[in-house]
Amino acid sequence: MNIIEIIFSVRHLGEQVLATITDIGTLINHHSGIHGGCPIIAGTGVTVRRIAIWYKQGYSAEEIADQISHLTLAQVYAALAYYHANRDQIDADIAAEEAEGDRLEKLHKTQKLS
Secondary structure, three states: OOOOOEEEEEEEEEEEEEEEEEOHHHHEOOOOOOOOHOOOOOOOOEEHHHHHHHOOOOOOOOHHHHHHOOOOOHHHHHHHHHHHHHHHHHHHHHHHHHHHHHHHHHHHHHHHHE
């Protein structure tokens, strides 16, 4: 998908102000070489899954943007919109990641005791 930006001029109190409108569809993308192709915030390595996990832990969009300071609030909201539109798939990915972490932890403990 190409980045689509529409730039227009607005007259405000006799001054010309440029405003940029961003197509929100350009804020989330997938790259096979980054995090196995899972959805990420465009131009970053931050996964939608990571944003969803923080959100599910009770963080607000504003708090997430504060914690991951290189993200804009718009990027965080785009990730949350993507999460809500694809909740079943992303929740399944989160559960699979947690299960794999639990499996590796048990394997490590078992090998440590042997």
